[in-house]
Structures are given as C-alpha cells and as structure tokens.
Amino acid sequence: MLKKVCAGMLGAMMISGTMVGMMPLQASAAPAQTSADRPAQTQKTEEPVKISINLAARSLAVLKGTEKIRLYPIGPGKASTPTPTGYYKVLSKDVNPTWTDPGTGYSIPSGESNPLGYRWMQFQGNYGIHGTNRPDSVGHYVSNGCIRMHEEDVEALFDLVEVGTPIEITYNRVVVEKAPDDTVVYYIYPDGYGWQNLSVADVSKWLTGYGVGNFVSEADIEAKIAASDGNPTYIAKVYPLYVNGMKLKNKAVIQNGVTYLPAIDLADAVKVNLGWDEKSSTLTSTLGKAAGFNKNDVLYCKADAAAALFHLTGMLDTNKNYTMLPTQSETAANVQAPVSTETAGPEAVKAVSEPQQQVKPAAETASAKTVKNINKKATKAN
Numbered sequence: 001m002l003k004k005v006c007a008g009m010l011g012a013m014m015i016s017g018t019m020v021g022m023m024p025l026q027a028s029a030a031p032a033q034t035s036a037d038r039p040a041q042t043q044k045t046e047e048p049v050k051i052s053i054n055l056a057a058r059s060l061a062v063l064k065g066t067e068k069i070r071l072y073p074i075g076p077g078k079a080s081t082p083t084p085t086g087y088y089k090v091l092s093k094d095v096n097p098t099w100t101d102p103g104t105g106y107s108i109p110s111g112e113s114n115p116l117g118y119r120w121m122q123f124q125g126n127y128g129i130h131g132t133n134r135p136d137s138v139g140h141y142v143s144n145g146c147i148r149m150h151e152e153d154v155e156a157l158f159d160l161v162e163v164g165t166p167i168e169i170t171y172n173r174v175v176v177e178k179a180p181d182d183t184v185v186y187y188i189y190p191d192g193y194g195w196q197n198l199s200v201a202d203v204s205k206w207l208t209g210y211g212v213g214n215f216v217s218e219a220d221i222e223a224k225i226a227a228s229d230g231n232p233t234y235i236a237k238v239y240p241l242y243v244n245g246m247k248l249k250n251k252a253v254i255q256n257g258v259t260y261l262p263a264i265d266l267a268d269a270v271k272v273n274l275g276w277d278e279k280s281s282t283l284t285s286t287l288g289k290a291a292g293f294n295k296n297d298v299l300y301c302k303a304d305a306a307a308a309l310f311h312l313t314g315m316l317d318t319n320k321n322y323t324m325l326p327t328q329s330e331t332a333a334n335v336q337a338p339v340s341t342e343t344a345g346p347e348a349v350k351a352v353s354e355p356q357q358q359v360k361p362a363a364e365t366a367s368a369k370t371v372k373n374i375n376k377k378a379t380k381a382n
Contacts, residue, residue, distance in 0.1 A: 053076075053167065055171045058189075075137045075142045082145065093120070096110035117131015118154075127147075132150075135151070186233055200222055204218075211250075242322070288308035
C-alpha cells in the first residue's frame with residue numbers, strides 16, 4: 001500500500017490511494033516509420049500551466065503563460081503551523097486517498113468523512129493540496145500547513161495540472177494587477193501570519209511600478225492599509241506614451257474618463273519651454289496656455305490641452321499605445337514657401353538660408369520632473 005503523510009490535517013496523517021501520472025506498460029512497439037511514411041504535422045506549442053498561491057490573500061491562481069485562467073479560495077496553514085513559501089512542483093497526484101492516523105493506526109477510507117476529500121496533490125514532504133470535508137474552513141488559516149480547497153475546486157484543479165507542474169507559494173499583502181478593461185486595481189490583505197508590516201512608501205512603490213503612483217494620495221493609502229480588507233480599489237488605465245515614434249518615460253493615464261499626459265515629458269519631446277503657475281494651476285509653454293494638474297509633485301495636462309501647449313494631438317492605437325503626432329497646423333507651419341532670389345532682397349534670402357535659432361529645450365529648464373524644480377527653473381506664467 002502506498003502511504004504519504006499530510007501535514008495539513010489535524011495531527012499527523014497518512015494517506016494511500018491510486019497514483020495518477022504513472023506510465024503504463026507498453027505493448028510491443030510497432031514497426032518504425034521512415035520520414036517518408038510519416039505525414040507532415042504542425043506542432044502547436046501550448047503555454048505552460050503554473051500554480052501561484054498567495055497565502056496572505058488565501059487564494060490559488062492557475063496561470064497559463066501570463067494569463068490567469070482560474071482563481072480559487074484556499075485554507076492555508078494556521079499562524080502556528082504556516083504553509084511554507086517557495087518554489088515547488090506537483091510531485092504526485094492521488095484519487096480517493098485514505099487518511100490514516102499514524103499515532104493510532106485508525107484509517108478513514110475515501111468518502112464523506114475523509115478529511116482529505118477526494119483529491120491529493122503533494123508538493124513537498126508532508127505538504128499537499130487537497131479537498132476537505134469541512135468546506136466552511138476554506139478561506140481561513142486552518143490547517144497544519146497543507147492547502148485546503150473546496151471539493152469541486154480541487155477536482156477541477158486536479159484535471160488542469162500534471163505531475164511536474166510548477167507551484168509558487170508567496171506571502172504578499174499587496175497585490176496590484178490589471179483588470180480585463182486595463183484598469184489598474186490594487187488590494188491589501190490582512191497580515192494573517194504577522195510576517196509583513198506595510199508602510200505608505202511600500203504600497204506607493206508597488207503602484208508606481210504600474211504607472212499610477214502619482215494618482216493615489218498618501219491619505220488614501222493609509223486608509224487602505226488600516227482597512228486591509230482585501231477589497232479592490234480601482235485607480236486608472238495606463239498606456240505607454242509615444243511622441244513622433246519616441247517612447248516617453250512617463251505614461252498616459254486615463255482616470256474617470258479623463259486622459260492625463262505628463263506635461264514636462266511632452267515639453268522635452270518637442271523642445272519647448274514650460275512654466276507652471278501654482279496659484280492658478282496654469283501651464284504656460286512657448287506655444288500656449290492650459291490648465292495643469294499637480295499629481296504628487298508631477299505635472300500633467302489633459303490630452304485636449306496638448307494641442308495648445310505643444311501642438312500635439314494623439315489617440316490610443318490598436319496596440320494600446322497612446323501615440324501623439326504634430327497637429328495639422330504645426331505640420332503646415334513647418335512647410336515653408338520657396339523664396340525667389342529675383343524678387344526678394346538679399347536680407348530675405350539671408351534670413352531663409354540661415355539656420356533658425358532653436359528654442360531652448362524644456363529639459364534644461366526642468367531637468368527633474370517635479371513641481372518644485374519647474375517652479376525653480378522654468379519661466380513662471382503671469
């Protein structure tokens with residue numbers, strides 16, 4: 001009888017059952033085919049499947065490549081017997097396991113009374129992913145280290161994975177991801193194991209990595225940490241920003257239906273001076289004026305103001321990049337009519353033939369992209 005120990009149940013336990021994934025004996029091999037005999041086949045490479053478990057969120061995700069295809073609630077180990085974090089693989093798969101208490105020798109065969117449910121997937125030593133006869137315990141820190149799942153969920157997972165499927169187990173209280181509609185959303189979970197104290201700076205760093213750090217206030221983050229309820233907070237949609245084919249450092253951000261663009265990045269890209277009047281919240285470039293927005297010391301303008309400030313217009317393309325090009329008026333202004341040397345005087349010819357004086361780049365007036373530095377170095381609007 002095949003036996004295993006499960007650290008996830010009440011006390012030490014042993015299971016036995018039918019192993020899944022063992023290679024069957026093969027009959028005598030058929031005559032080998034030559035390459036000429038074999039039909040041409042096109043092999044389709046499928047994305048590998050991976051299990052990702054977040055103990056803080058008490059959730060198990062199934063990833064196919066980078067796509068999350070399943071998300072299940074789990075019951076991980078108690079704080080006194082936590083589930084180990086790290087990188088593992090599915091070592092074995094069992095159907096209808098038998099639970100045996102090695103202390104007493106008492107066994108419970110597969111059935112409604114079996115604490116392991118009807119599926120077992122070992123990932124290290126005595127630890128495994130399994131079902132449960134206590135569905136109310138899922139979603140809580142309850143086991144001796146194993147991962148409990150609802151029976152219908154563990155059976156679905158069992159059919160999705162194979163022996164050798166990678167398993168990553170982490171403890172992350174902060175989770176930031178993109179929703180299907182591209183909105184960046186974040187969650188903060190309670191510190192069930194007492195392993196991860198969070199600060200505003202910690203959370204802000206996560207949000208900055210997704211391009212929305214400037215669009216969440218410190219007060220909002222503090223309140224989110226205090227709640228630590230695991231509920232979603234939707235922030236904004238973020239897209240790479242290009243001007244004349246050049247990718248800019250900061251991104252286009254769409255929040256509540258309004259598109260915000262990093263003003264100094266745009267000024268640098270088109271080489272114009274940019275000033276900021278904090279009192280009136282006005283941006284002034286060498287081309288025009290428009291309202292500005294101070295987002296945590298980074299200046300933004302609305303997309304429809306880019307024409308006045310920078311002679312740029314843009315839109316979201318099919319590749320989900322926000323692409324900006326010169327306005328039609330700017331393009332037309334750059335096309336100069338030819339000057340006849342027969343009718344124009346020498347001064348006119350000289351003026352056309354000599355190179356035009358370049359506008360001082362905004363990068364020289366605002367090298368650091370903050371309100372503080374632009375107030376210090378850029379020309380203020382009246």
